[in-house]
Amino acid sequence: MSAAGPIVAAPVAISDWGxxxxxxxxxxxxxxxxxxxxxxxxxxxFAPWLATHDPNAISLRARLAPPSGAHWFGTDEVGxxxxxxxxxxxxxxxxxxxxxxxxxxGVGAVVGCLSGILGGRVDxxxxxxxxxxxxxxxxxxxxxxxxxxxxxxxxxxLAMAIVRIPFYVRLARGQALVIREMPYVKGAYIFGASNWQxxxxxxxxxxxxxxxxxxxxxxxxAILMASALSFIGLGAQQPTxxxxxxxxxxxxxxxxxxWYSAFPGFAILFTATGFNxxxxxxxDLLDPRQKGR
Amino acid sequence: xxxxxxxxxxxxxxxxxxxTYGGAVHAVNGASIRVDAGERVGIVGESGSAKSVTSLMAxxxxxxxxxxxxxxxxxxxxRDILAASEKEMVNIRGRDVAMIFQEPLTAxxxxxxIGRQMLEVIRLHRGLSGRAARDxxxxxxxxxxxxxxxxxxxxxxxxxxxxxxxxxLIGLAFSCEPKxxxxxxxxxxxxxxxxxxxxxxxxxxxxxxGTAILFITHDLxxxxxxxxxxxxxxxxxxxxxxxxxxxxxxxxxxxxxxxLDALPERAAPGERLRSIAGSVPDLTAELSxxxxxxxxxxxxxxxxxxxxxxxxxxxxxxxxxxxAAKAVQ
Amino acid sequence: MPFVNIIRKRLIFLVLVVFGxxxxxxxxxxxxxxxxxxxxxxxxxxxxxxxxIRQQMGLDRPLPEQYWRYLTGILRGDLGASLRTNRPVIExxxxxxxxxxxLALVALLIATLMGAPLGVLSAVYRDRPIDxxxxxxxxxxxxxxxxxxxLILIVTFYGALGVLPGGGRIDPNLAIPxxxxxxYLVDSLLAxxxxxxxxxxxxxxxxxxxxxFIHLGVVARQIRSAMLDELQQDYVRTARxxxxxxxxxxxxxxxxxxxxxxxxxxxxALGDLxxxxxxxxxVFAWPGMGAYVVNSIQSLDFPAVMGFSVVVxxxxxxxxxxxxxxxxxxxxxxxxxx
Numbered sequence: 025m026s027a028a029g030p031i032v033a034a035p036v037a038i039s040d041w042g043x044x045x046x047x048x049x050x051x052x053x054x055x056x057x058x059x060x061x062x063x064x065x066x067x068x069x070f071a072p073w074l075a076t077h078d079p080n081a082i083s084l085r086a087r088l089a090p091p092s093g094a095h096w097f098g099t100d101e102v103g104x105x106x107x108x109x110x111x112x113x114x115x116x117x118x119x120x121x122x123x124x125x126x127x128x129x130g131v132g133a134v135v136g137c138l139s140g141i142l143g144g145r146v147d148x149x150x151x152x153x154x155x156x157x158x159x160x161x162x163x164x165x166x167x168x169x170x171x172x173x174x175x176x177x178x179x180x181x182l183a184m185a186i187v188r189i190p191f192y193v194r195l196a197r198g199q200a201l202v203i204r205e206m207p208y209v210k211g212a213y214i215f216g217a218s219n220w221q222x223x224x225x226x227x228x229x230x231x232x233x234x235x236x237x238x239x240x241x242x243x244x245x246a247i248l249m250a251s252a253l254s255f256i257g258l259g260a261q262q263p264t265x266x267x268x269x270x271x272x273x274x275x276x277x278x279x280x281x282x283w284y285s286a287f288p289g290f291a292i293l294f295t296a297t298g299f300n301x302x303x304x305x306x307x308d309l310l311d312p313r314q315k316g317r
Numbered sequence: 318x319x320x321x322x323x324x325x326x327x328x329x330x331x332x333x334x335x336x337t338y339g340g341a342v343h344a345v346n347g348a349s350i351r352v353d354a355g356e357r358v359g360i361v362g363e364s365g366s367a368k369s370v371t372s373l374m375a376x377x378x379x380x381x382x383x384x385x386x387x388x389x390x391x392x393x394x395x396r397d398i399l400a401a402s403e404k405e406m407v408n409i410r411g412r413d414v415a416m417i418f419q420e421p422l423t424a425x426x427x428x429x430x431i432g433r434q435m436l437e438v439i440r441l442h443r444g445l446s447g448r449a450a451r452d453x454x455x456x457x458x459x460x461x462x463x464x465x466x467x468x469x470x471x472x473x474x475x476x477x478x479x480x481x482x483x484x485x486l487i488g489l490a491f492s493c494e495p496k497x498x499x500x501x502x503x504x505x506x507x508x509x510x511x512x513x514x515x516x517x518x519x520x521x522x523x524x525x526x527g528t529a530i531l532f533i534t535h536d537l538x539x540x541x542x543x544x545x546x547x548x549x550x551x552x553x554x555x556x557x558x559x560x561x562x563x564x565x566x567x568x569x570x571x572x573x574x575x576x577l578d579a580l581p582e583r584a585a586p587g588e589r590l591r592s593i594a595g596s597v598p599d600l601t602a603e604l605s606x607x608x609x610x611x612x613x614x615x616x617x618x619x620x621x622x623x624x625x626x627x628x629x630x631x632x633x634x635x636x637x638x639x640x641a642a643k644a645v646q
Numbered sequence: 647m648p649f650v651n652i653i654r655k656r657l658i659f660l661v662l663v664v665f666g667x668x669x670x671x672x673x674x675x676x677x678x679x680x681x682x683x684x685x686x687x688x689x690x691x692x693x694x695x696x697x698x699i700r701q702q703m704g705l706d707r708p709l710p711e712q713y714w715r716y717l718t719g720i721l722r723g724d725l726g727a728s729l730r731t732n733r734p735v736i737e738x739x740x741x742x743x744x745x746x747x748x749l750a751l752v753a754l755l756i757a758t759l760m761g762a763p764l765g766v767l768s769a770v771y772r773d774r775p776i777d778x779x780x781x782x783x784x785x786x787x788x789x790x791x792x793x794x795x796x797l798i799l800i801v802t803f804y805g806a807l808g809v810l811p812g813g814g815r816i817d818p819n820l821a822i823p824x825x826x827x828x829x830y831l832v833d834s835l836l837a838x839x840x841x842x843x844x845x846x847x848x849x850x851x852x853x854x855x856x857x858x859f860i861h862l863g864v865v866a867r868q869i870r871s872a873m874l875d876e877l878q879q880d881y882v883r884t885a886r887x888x889x890x891x892x893x894x895x896x897x898x899x900x901x902x903x904x905x906x907x908x909x910x911x912x913x914x915a916l917g918d919l920x921x922x923x924x925x926x927x928x929v930f931a932w933p934g935m936g937a938y939v940v941n942s943i944q945s946l947d948f949p950a951v952m953g954f955s956v957v958v959x960x961x962x963x964x965x966x967x968x969x970x971x972x973x974x975x976x977x978x979x980x981x982x983x984x
Contacts, residue, residue: 046338050773053781156666160959163924164939165670168951171943172674244789252925255793256940271794275929278797279805286801289794296789304785378886382774403892411889418887423880426899428906428978437898438888473978489888499887 051308057301064295068114077105079112079265088281097287100270101277106284109265110291116266117295120181121247125239127185132192133235137227139193140200141219151197154190162187166249170258177250177266180259184249188242195238199231237306244299251292267292324392325497325529326352326375326414331389333367333374333553340601344370346553346608347389349626352497355527357520359544359561361537361576365597367553368533372499374398375531376414377406394496412442415490417483419502424486425474431458432470435489442493457488461518480511487519494526501533516543537576541565546633549573552598552608555626559634569629569636572609607638615640652974656967660960667959668717671952676709725953730945735953739935743957744828745815746927746934749857750919752831752850756858757865758912762905764862765869769877770896780866787863796856796929803852810851813931817845853930857923861915868911872904879903906977913969917962 048054067074076096083103091098097106139147166180166187173179200223203209209226217225251268253259260266262273267288274284333345345367352358360368373379375391377398391398394413401409410416418424426434435454439445445453451470458466461484474482483503490498500519504512520543523530534540540547540561547564549557549572557570568574575593577583583591595612598604607613610620619639626635627642683700691699700706704715719726725735761784768780804812816822816830823833823842831850834842876882877900885895920935927936935954942950 053778053785056782156662157670160663160667160670160955164951164955164958165674167924167939167943168671168674168948168955171946171951172677172948248789248791251791252793255791255925256928257944268791268793271791271797275797278801282798282801282805285794285797289791289797292791292794293786293789296791297786300785300789301782304781376887378883407889407891409889410887416884416887418880418884420880424884426881426885426903428903429899437890442889475979486884489884493889 048305048309051305053301054305054308057298057303057305060294060298061302064114064118064298067111068118071111071115075105075108075111077108079108080104080263088277088284090281091283098281098283100273100284104263106270106287109270110267110288113265113267113270113288114291114295116177116260116264117247117251117268117292120177120250121243121299123181124184124188124246124250125242127181128188129192129235129239129242131185132189133196133231135189136193136196136198137200137223137231140197141204141223141227147197150193154193157187157190158194163249163252167253167256167258170253175258175261177254177260177264180250180253184246184253188246192235192238196231196235199234200227203227203230240299240306241303244296244303247299248292248296323354324351325354325356325394326350326531327390327392328371328375329390329392331371331374331391332387333370333379334385334387335383336385337601341385343600343603344384344553345374346604348550348553348555349389350531350548350555352529352531354496355523355529357523357530357532357543357545359532359534359540359547360550361534361540361547362550363535363576363593363597365552366550368550369501370553371550372416372501372531372533375499376410376416377401378410378416411438411495412493413495414497414499415493415495416499416501417486417490417503419505422474422479422482422506425482427474429473430470431472431474431477431485435470435485435492438489439492453492454488457492458485460491460522461485461488462514463488480507480515483507483511483515484518487515487522491522491526491528495528497529497531498523499531499533502535503532504539505534505536512539537565537580538582549576552600552604554604554608555637556609557634557636557638558626559629560632563631563634567629567631567634569634569641570609570638571613571615571640573636575612652970653967656963656970660963660967663959663963664720664956665717667956668720668952669713671948671955672713672716675948675952720956725956726949728942728947728950728953730942730947730950735950738938738950739953739957742933742935742938745830745932746920746923746936748829748831749850749853749923749927749932749934750916752854753857753861753919753923754912754916756854757861757915760858761862761865762869765866766873766896766901768866768870769873772874780870784863784866787859787861787866790860792856792860792925793929795859796853796926799852799856800929811845811849812852813849813929815846815849815933816842817849820845853926853932856929857919857926861919864915864918865908865912868908869904872908873900875907876900876904906973909973909976910969913965913972917958917965920958920961 048058081104083099086095086099086103088101089095089099089103095105095107097110100106100109135150139150166183169183169186170180173183203226204222206226209222212222212226250259251266251271254266254268255272257272260269262269270288271285271292274281274286274288277284328348328350330347330349331345332343332347334341335344336342348367348371350358350360350371360372362368370379375393375398386399393409396405396409398406398409425431432451432454435457436450439450439453443450443453455466455470458469463469463481463484469477469481469485474485477485483506487503498519503519504515507515516539519530522528532540532544544561547558547561548555549564549570551572557564557568557573564573565577568577572593578591579593581590593612598608598611604623606621606623607616610616613620617639624637624639624642626637628635629641683696683703683705704712707715716726723736725739727733728735728738731738764780764783768777771777800812803810811817820842821839823830823837823839826833826836830846831843834840834846873896877896879900882895882900885899886892890898923932923934924936924940926932927934928940931937935958939951939954941947942954
């Protein structure tokens with residue numbers, strides 16, 4: 025590394041926050057992702073004010089109307105305003121995404137950290153089980169589980185959360201194992217700390233940041249999968265304003281009323297892209313190869 | 318002084334910066350280095366003294382866009398390297414100047430057989446093909462005292478020892494009979510006996526072809542055996558230069574003296590090894606005075622101004638230190 | 647003997663996966679609300695009939711015994727009978743598998759042919775505008791709902807422009823080429839039936855592009871990251887120092903080496919494509935396993951869903967094994983030539 029490695033800069037007295045900000049600024053994609061997410065969150069937060077119509081108000085006189093000044097995204101087969109439905113649908117999609125990663129991440133973190141701290145046979149057996157679950161294609165298992173639980177948005181969320189848990193368990197366990205070997209944790213044991221105290225004081229605190237980062241990376245995927253489940257009829261049911269379900273219904277009118285499917289689908293794409301751009305940026309920030317640039 | 322037609326490499330007042338988060342790193346601060354035909358010139362200094370960066374710049378191999386040239390010039394065989402197009406550089410590299418790197422393990426493409434890697438370069442620059450190219454490659458390997466060149470020709474790099482790989486690299490560097498070879502810590506990774514053999518081969522081959530060598534190392538012992546002239550670099554600038562015997566025998570700069578004092582051979586049995594107190598300065602700030610002053614036992618007020626290279630009396634021996642200047646007067 | 651080791655590891659993994667998948671699907675199929683026997687018998691059947699069907703299906707046995715019968719059935723290639731089609735699931739899947747594989751392979755080809763050059767450009771021009779464009783494209787790829795992209799392409803190329811078919815595998819007026827491989831592209835060529843070949847190709851364009859675009863980002867990112875690793879290797883510098891031109895070093899030295907680790911990711915992508923085709927096949931009425939399983943899920947046909955999961959997981963492991971073998975064949979460091 026002596027050659028191209030452009031000389032490690034001597035330590036500079038700038039806080040980590042400043043450095044983080046510098047790196048984010050140097051990564052236009054991350055900035056773009058943040059802006060996109062902020063846009064989505066504004067719509068989610070202020071849906072009632074930003075919508076132009078009641079998303080569930082039926083108007084049989086204005087059925088399947090093309091986009092116009094009155095109905096920006098057109099109307100659906102019973103005359104509901106698609107723009108307002110897309111705006112309100114954001115609450116559902118983003119909410120589902122958060123719910124899934126929070127449940128999966130929370131359960132996974134607890135189980136994983138415990139497994140890592142306890143070690144021994146419990147750990148071995150648990151990890152074998154996780155290996156098996158992770159070896160099975162997740163989309164299909166999620167679909168099967170959602171179908172078995174019965175088609176509803178809540179069951180779809182539950183299925184997604186359950187299928188994602190092993191991923192977080194493995195991650196949290198890895199963190200716990202690293203932290204357990206840290207000198208200060210070994211020190212804590214020497215001074216008589218119990219597993220529980222170590223878990224609470226050291227592991228929980230230090231394992232959280234990487235888990236939160238992973239959960240952020242996972243949000244885009246969760247939103248996409250939720251919409252896919254709704255699309256094949258396993259998630260949100262009519263007349264709920266959910267993006268995937270709207271694309272699915274719009275499919276019946278796709279050749280003549282393209283806007284019906286196009287706008288909700290674009291909303292999914294926009295939201296997922298925002299979260300995935302942010303996720304990519306975060307991943308790069310954590311990439312050790314990027315150090316010193 | 319030197320006959321201009323015999324100058325192979327002339328770096329003049331080169332100043333390089335690397336933009337980073339903490340501000341620009343002033344990596345090279347007005348370094349001047351000259352190599353004449355057939356000469357073996359050493360650059361010595363600690364890690365971070367920019368000796369490698371300077372030599373990579375001579376071949377324009379620093380990653381484009383990651384550095385700024387703030388001043389100075391680089392001329393290789395009379396051509397302005399800083400202004401040359403990438404296309405011209407491709408013709409210069411390998412043909413007029415070649416390079417040997419530190420890590421023989423990673424410096425060869427791991428998934429290609431030795432022969433194929435050599436043939437690619439030979440075909441490119443010598444215009445040889447088929448049988449002739451192969452013969453030349455085998456001969457180069459033979460010249461490097463490789464016992465069974467035919468066999469090594471068909472091997473992958475990971476199947477050879479470190480010394481063998483370094484010989485392959487040296488053979489490759491000589492394949493186009495360049496005027497200059499830059500050897501960047503070329504023997505550092507090898508153990509001492511292999512190191513000696515490899516240096517011997519390098520010297521013999523360079524002598525027979527009249528190739529000049531720019532030898533970059535942090536190992537003063539190796540430099541003293543191998544080089545005709547030395548440049549001592551510190552914090553991106555040359556602090557002392559001259560014939561090897563002069564520089565190492567009668568060092569005029571306190572930094573050179575400190576380097577010599579730190580050699581394990583200089584320590585009496587049972588005595589603690591000496592090191593240079595402090596560390597290389599922060600290069601994010603522009604240097605105003607002598608860069609070594611903070612670590613120098615003999616520093617005084619005058620060291621707040623930057624000293625130029627001043628002749629110390631003997632032929633070609635110069636040092637950038639106010640003490641040396643006083644001694645001359 | 648790393649060769650034997652890797653194969654052994656994969657085979658152990660295969661056993662593990664079959665076991666795991668069977669256990670999971672079995673568990674899932676037993677939490678369905680409602681009674682499968684009632685589902686088979688129909689709403690109006692008498693209780694006696696339902697009871698006898700239940701006995702026939704073995705549903706009155708203890709759960710471990712039921713699982714054991716299911717597992718041994720899988721090992722014999724018996725995945726049970728579909729409740730929807732009343733045919734053995736394995737026959738249905740064998741019938742639909744080639745269509746899915748054909749689509750997945752063409753999609754992988756598209757993703758690789760587009761993604762690899764983009765990944766190389768992105769790595770070489772790291773942090774420059776072109777890198778940002780490629781990375782944005784890659785992110786958009788993985789963020790695109792396949793079902794939506796499919797619909798948009800149908801509206802555009804079938805609905806508005808009318809240049810490509812909007813669904814199906816071949817023109818219904820053409821005879822299906824006689825089955826040799828089950829790949830229409832191959833079979834039609836073997837039969838010398840050019841119209842059928844052309845029609846298959848035209849039918850493949852939209853679904854394969856949809857599926858390929860989703861995975862383009864995966865490929866481009868992988869190649870980018872592998873190229874970044876290779877480009878900072880010393881041998882790249884040696885090659886440049888020896889006067890080999892930049893792009894020749896990139897394409898001749900760095901890219902082949904970057905492709906070696908990428909084989910793994912491409913193999914995994916093929917696995918993903920197989921079951922990721924679920925949504926794409928549904929949108930394009932592509933007669934493959936994906937569309938089959940979606941129909942099965944919607945009608946709670948659990949033997950079919952379980953069978954699909956088993957087969958796809960099995961294929962996944964086999965693809966992985968194949969990838970390992972390819973890997974070993976092309977990386978001299980592993981094979982240990984001479």
